[in-house]
Amino acid sequence: MxxxxxxxxxxxxxxxxxxxxxxxxxxxxxxxxxxxxxxxxxxxxxxxxxxxxxTSFDSIKSAVWIQIYEDTISQIESQEVFKEYSAREKFLSFLFTWIEELKKNRSFLLSIYGEGSKGMLSLPKEISDFKDKFKDFANEIILEGKETEEIATRPIISDRYDEAMWLQVWFVFKYWLDDRSPRFEKTDAAIEKSVNLAFDLMGKSALDSFLDFAKFIYQSK
CATH class of the missing domain: 1.10.10 (Arc Repressor Mutant, subunit A)
Structure with missing residues (x-):
């Protein structure tokens, strides 16, 4: 038996x-x-x-995306230092590791998405499960960032931070598909610059400090 x-x-x-x-x-x-x-x-x-x-060939493609995501998470969470990273560093670590996992499937991904990468405005339906899983991961990073005040809490806008981070992920993927630089150096630079910009925008800015001060002065009258 x-x-x-x-x-x-x-x-x-x-x-x-x-x-x-x-x-x-x-x-x-x-x-x-x-x-x-x-x-x-x-x-x-x-x-x-x-x-x-x-259930279909699309479900196979979806499974490939999920596997790449899970392998990425497994890689970064296996590193003890990852727990000590700031929110910005965790997102950087995710993207750099994710690109390494994508490289293992580059020929396959180019065959499916390479031709239309520049005009790929709408999200292919097989990406939706990966997007949902990533946004769960992003929200964990965002929550940690808010607790450490690395990320500012703002009315309405804060609720869209996870979507903004997802747009970065999709931007990086499309950029990487078209990247012909040695060792994908331009993709690495794009990751670093885009993440730094995103966290500068999500962080507490001079405008936030001014509004806090103005609110304090108003309430002190």
Whole structure:
């Protein structure tokens, strides 16, 4: 009788087979498979077996994005020093590590997104789960930043900080797709400059200090 552990391992390997098979097909042919039936047949499985793991090719692409995200989080959280980082440093660490994980899939990502990267204004639907997970991570950073006063709390605007950080992530991805510099040096510079600008804007500015002072003077009358 097959044990539960064996079944779990088999299931995990089968899912991996589909993921790797899809990526290999895209890399070899430059496009997604034409049909689930043909793709499953090439992997020597039945079509209904494919649907036990994924509902569509878009769901496979979504799983690739989630895997890259989870590998990134695993990498940064395995470093003891990460816990001591400021909010700005944590976001920088995420982006630099995320780019390293993206590099492992660059040919695949270029095959899917490379041609239309400049005109990719709307978010592809397979990115939505990754976006949700990232925004949860971003909100943790934002909360820590507010507690240490590295990030200023502002009416209405504060509620959009996570979306602003997501836009940076998407900007970095599109920039990296088009980056042809050695070792992607321009992407590294773009990350550092954009994050520094974002945290300067989210931090307490001279304008905030002036408004606080004006409020103090008004209330002191």
């Amino acid at each position: 097959e044990s539960a552990t064996t079944k779990k391992t088999a299931k995990k390997d089968f899912r991996k087979l589909i993921l790797e098979g899809y990526k290999n097909h895209v890399l070899e042919h430059g496009t997604a498979p034409k049909s689930v039936f043909k793709f499953a047949k090439d992997l020597k499985m039945k079509e209904e077996e494919f649907y036990a793991y994924f």
